Amino acid sequence: xxxxxxxxxxxxxxxxxxxxxxxxxxxxxxxxxxxxxxxxxxxxxxxxxxxxxxxxxxxxxxxxxxxxxxxxxxxxxxxxxx
Numbered sequence: 001x002x003x004x005x006x007x008x009x010x011x012x013x014x015x016x017x018x019x020x021x022x023x024x025x026x027x028x029x030x031x032x033x034x035x036x037x038x039x040x041x042x043x044x045x046x047x048x049x050x051x052x053x054x055x056x057x058x059x060x061x062x063x064x065x066x067x068x069x070x071x072x073x074x075x076x077x078x079x080x081x082x
Contacts, residue, residue: 034052051067
């Protein structure tokens with residue numbers, strides 16, 4: 001059985017709650033953010049959209065709005081079931 005990060009339950013509850021806000025997982029490099037999100041999404045029965053904002057420079061508001069509206073191209077995998 002794979003190790004499941006303690007925050008997986010917290011993130012799972014947040015994603016299962018009625019949609020009001022975008023969920024952002026932020027933190028230092030190489031601490032397991034992507035692994036955490038993927039673990040939660042693999043067990044989720046809900047549609048999702050995953051997009052990585054990991055770049056040396058911050059993404060602009062237009063990119064964020066495009067992701068929220070579903071117009072943007074998701075980066076990485078999984079691209080989503082939405």
